[in-house]
Amino acid sequence: xxxxxxxxxxxxxxxxSTNLAVLAAASALFTYGxxxxxxxxxxxxxxxxxxxxxxxxxxxxxxxxxxKVLPSLKTRPEKVLALANTLCGCALIFFLxxxxxVAGMTGKDALEKHVSVYVGSxxxxxxxxxxxxxxxxxxxxxxxxxxxxxxxxxxxxxxxGVYSGQGSKGAVFNALNSIGxxxxxxxxxxxxxxxxxxxxxxxxxxxxEKIRKIASSDKPLNExxxxxxxxxxxxxxxxxxxxxxxxxxxxxxxxxxLPGEVDLQSDFSGNAQVxxxxxxxxxxxxxxxxxxxDKLGSFIEKxxxxxxxxxxxxxxxxxxxxxxxxxxxxxxxxxxGIVLDIAPLAVVFFLMIAVNARTPQEIAITRILGLRVRxxxxxxxxxxxxxxxxxxxxxxxAIFRFLLGEEKPDDAD
Numbered sequence: 001x002x003x004x005x006x007x008x009x010x011x012x013x014x015x016x017s018t019n020l021a022v023l024a025a026a027s028a029l030f031t032y033g034x035x036x037x038x039x040x041x042x043x044x045x046x047x048x049x050x051x052x053x054x055x056x057x058x059x060x061x062x063x064x065x066x067x068k069v070l071p072s073l074k075t076r077p078e079k080v081l082a083l084a085n086t087l088c089g090c091a092l093i094f095f096l097x098x099x100x101x102v103a104g105m106t107g108k109d110a111l112e113k114h115v116s117v118y119v120g121s122x123x124x125x126x127x128x129x130x131x132x133x134x135x136x137x138x139x140x141x142x143x144x145x146x147x148x149x150x151x152x153x154x155x156x157x158x159x160x161g162v163y164s165g166q167g168s169k170g171a172v173f174n175a176l177n178s179i180g181x182x183x184x185x186x187x188x189x190x191x192x193x194x195x196x197x198x199x200x201x202x203x204x205x206x207x208x209e210k211i212r213k214i215a216s217s218d219k220p221l222n223e224x225x226x227x228x229x230x231x232x233x234x235x236x237x238x239x240x241x242x243x244x245x246x247x248x249x250x251x252x253x254x255x256x257x258l259p260g261e262v263d264l265q266s267d268f269s270g271n272a273q274v275x276x277x278x279x280x281x282x283x284x285x286x287x288x289x290x291x292x293x294d295k296l297g298s299f300i301e302k303x304x305x306x307x308x309x310x311x312x313x314x315x316x317x318x319x320x321x322x323x324x325x326x327x328x329x330x331x332x333x334x335x336x337g338i339v340l341d342i343a344p345l346a347v348v349f350f351l352m353i354a355v356n357a358r359t360p361q362e363i364a365i366t367r368i369l370g371l372r373v374r375x376x377x378x379x380x381x382x383x384x385x386x387x388x389x390x391x392x393x394x395x396x397x398a399i400f401r402f403l404l405g406e407e408k409p410d411d412a413d
Contacts, residue, residue: 028056
């Protein structure tokens with residue numbers, strides 16, 4: 001260690017520079033791996049190569065300057081300012097290089113993870129959508145039954161006056177017939193939705209199985225991601241049409257409009273007593289409507305109260321973004337990627353501590369050991385001048401300050 005410090009203070013950074021060059025080359029290699037994962041054309045790979053070379057060179061230059069400057073600083077303000085700049089550079093290195101290092105090591109695995117997570121979420125959403133679409137089962141029978149009940153009530157009103165007490169095609173008949181017609185249309189809509197749901201369900205299952213096969217195929221990752229994005233868009237469209245909330249809203253609108261069908265009827269008999277009976281019959285119809293609404297309202301409540309899971313469009317993210325999104329799965333690689341680029345900072349701190357801990361005598365000895373042959377000859381001449389008394393005090397002071405590393409001998413001229 002003393003030899004390393006002595007060589008450093010003598011301006012010899014051979015071992016340190018060699019290791020720094022190796023680290024920078026390794027970082028450039030991993031950076032290229034991370035930047036070129038998504039490259040398909042020669043130009044894309046060329047850009048990744050240039051970026052990796054530039055990144056590795058910048059890292060080497062940054063740490064080479066930091067190693068030469070930081071440990072040799074003397075005053076506290078200089079050290080604080082230099083360390084602040086170094087830490088800012090470390091942050092920049094982290095975002096521009098460390099992330100690409102991790103992407104180079106685990107980028108493909110992270111993208112595979114992204115694909116598998118999305119396919120898994122598709123399976124959960126499809127299963128939940130099927131479960132919620134089953135709320136419609138039985139609704140068609142209930143609505144059709146209510147429609148038939150009102151139609152038969154209208155026939156009974158016409159033949160025997162079951163509501164008003166006097167058979168006719170008046171206000172009561174018209175109200176019952178209109179309500180039955182509205183409910184028949186809802187029943188037809190429900191049956192249509194059920195048939196469409198079955199068709200869409202088969203197609204959605206087929207699409208999901210197709211996406212599973214694409215995800216596990218041996219095709220290039222970029223091609224698989226494009227196909228999954230295309231197929232998932234089609235699957236999402238099918239699931240939107242299977243949403244029972246649209247049918248629930250239609251049923252709710254119909255039930256809300258039924259009392260209005262009663263209010264619209266004004267074809268009362270000219271006989272006051274019969275008209276009063278008709279009005280009482282319409283009130284009875286309103287009560288029947290409330291019972292029908294309670295019966296069918298449970299479906300509306302179930303269909304609208306549940307949160308329907310939505311399928312997000314497949315995000316064709318890059319390898320760099322994938323390792324950021326799923327960083328928890330690659331913590332060891334993140335540590336390795338960061339250490340690869342930030343490790344020289346520890347060397348800087350160790351050198352600063354070691355240099356500052358050295359005594360003036362150790363510094364002088366280190367300076368002497370690191371002198372060139374010419375410098376040693378000059379020092380021998382200077383020593384002879386001192387012994388002979390030919391050296392003046394200013395020269396002696398300059399020599400002493402040089403040995404302590406504070407200035408060069410030429411500074412005394």
